[in-house]
Structures are given as C-alpha cells and as structure tokens.
Amino acid sequence: MYKVFVNDTPIIITSSIKKVNSFPTYHFKNVVFDEIIQKLTNKELKGINLYSTDIENDWKLFLTNLKVIPAAGGLVLNSKNEVLFIYRNGVWDLPKGWIEKGETIEIAAIREVEEECGIFNLKLIKPLITTYHIYFHKGAKLKQTYWFLMTSDYQKELIPQIEEGITQVAFKNEAETEEVFKNTYENIKLVYDTYKEGSFS
Structure with a gap:
C-alpha cells in the first residue's frame, strides 16, 4: 500500500x-x-x-506524473523518550529537508536535524517509514521523505533555524504530543504512529 x-x-x-x-x-x-x-x-x-x-x-x-524530490528527516528521542518537534510557519512538524547531491539519506537526515534544531550528538537507530506528499511549485512535485528514529543526549539550548521559518524547537512528552497533533500534518502522525508501533522503547 x-x-x-x-x-x-x-x-x-x-x-x-x-x-x-x-x-x-x-x-x-x-x-x-x-x-x-x-x-x-x-x-x-x-x-x-x-x-x-x-x-x-x-x-x-x-x-511518472510527478517530479520526485527526495528528503530525509528524523524523529529524535531524548533520555526521557520525549520527541523533538519544530514549529515552522505556524504548524508543528518534525525536522527534515532535501537530500543534497552526493549525500546518503542517513547523512542528510542527521544534517537536516542538526541544522533545523541546533542539536548534536545524534545517534541513528533505524529507518522508520517513507512518507509522500504532493505540493505545487512550477507543476506538481512529490516530496518523498525518508524518516529515521534517532536519539540524542545533547543538553544545551536548542536553536531554531529562523531563516527556514522555524521559530520553536522543543522536546514534547506524550501528553504534549497529543496537543501538537491538533496542529500538524497527517504524514507527521504516520511517522509518530510507526515509532509507537515499533519494537523500540
């Protein structure tokens, strides 16, 4: 499917x-x-x-009907199993971005999370899911995003990448994540559900 x-x-x-x-x-x-x-x-x-x-x-x-734009991102957990979210253009999201020429999807995922959140010491655990969404910019494009489960023990202040429209970066517990889901994208719920259904804990 x-x-x-x-x-x-x-x-x-x-x-x-x-x-x-x-x-x-x-x-x-x-x-x-x-x-x-x-x-x-x-x-x-x-x-x-x-x-x-x-x-x-x-x-x-x-x-064949679409130009495919590959991207990569991460669902990042801290030591309390809280999830790292970004607030971009008025919507809660997970950090992700385009894969640059010559990059592996894993390296792109880590780089994008670091750039968008000002976080380091990321450890890639495993692939989660690939999501797809169509957007329109000079024709129909399909963003194909490869998501990875990551962890980090980084303790310093997180810095949102303002030039990318990100105004907040925060780890959220389960109750706070339920609030996030009132203002997020369906693909982000898919990524989170895949994490929750997985064997990782």
Whole structure:
C-alpha cells in the first residue's frame, strides 16, 4: 500500500479490495491523474482509494506524473523518550529537508536535524517509514521523505533555524504530543504512529 497526501488529503494505492475507510474506490487503470489531484486540491473528496492489481508497476506509473524530490528527516528521542518537534510557519512538524547531491539519506537526515534544531550528538537507530506528499511549485512535485528514529543526549539550548521559518524547537512528552497533533500534518502522525508501533522503547 502507498499513501500519498495532497494537503493532508490521502490518495491510497492498494492491492486490497477490503474497504477500510469511507473514501470512494476507483480502479487505478481507470483514473485520470490530473482530475483526481484537482478534486483533492479543491477538497471535493476527503480521500480516494485506487485499487491496483499490480501495485509496484502502478506505483511506478503514478510517479511518472510527478517530479520526485527526495528528503530525509528524523524523529529524535531524548533520555526521557520525549520527541523533538519544530514549529515552522505556524504548524508543528518534525525536522527534515532535501537530500543534497552526493549525500546518503542517513547523512542528510542527521544534517537536516542538526541544522533545523541546533542539536548534536545524534545517534541513528533505524529507518522508520517513507512518507509522500504532493505540493505545487512550477507543476506538481512529490516530496518523498525518508524518516529515521534517532536519539540524542545533547543538553544545551536548542536553536531554531529562523531563516527556514522555524521559530520553536522543543522536546514534547506524550501528553504534549497529543496537543501538537491538533496542529500538524497527517504524514507527521504516520511517522509518530510507526515509532509507537515499533519494537523500540
């Protein structure tokens, strides 16, 4: 299954015919890409299921409609298992950014977290999930973000990267994270849920 968000509205590409949500289901082969993007952008649909009989090939076909922008980021835990969040452009988020030429995704993830949060001593634990969202800048682009679970014992003051629109950086406990989720992106909830469902504790 692949889940791609357009402004927090999901396109779910699935090989399962079992109904798991209230969204309309279409056969992947019968949809016009531009039409479904338009409907989701205009909020005509709350989400859409695309049923595929050959999910890997159909996913490759789906990607031919978009320029893919690879990015990497981290869900960082401190010694109290609190999660590091950034507040950017009025929304809570996790630190992430574009992968630069010649970088591995792991190095890019660590560099972006360091730059955006002013944190160091990061230790990469394991990959978490890859998320996808479509945005529009000179055409439709797909941001493909590789997320990693990280830890840090860094104790000094955290410095938000103001020039990137980040005004706050803070570790949040579980109760505070619930508050964050009232003002965050669906992809960020996916990353957090993947961490919570994992074997890491």
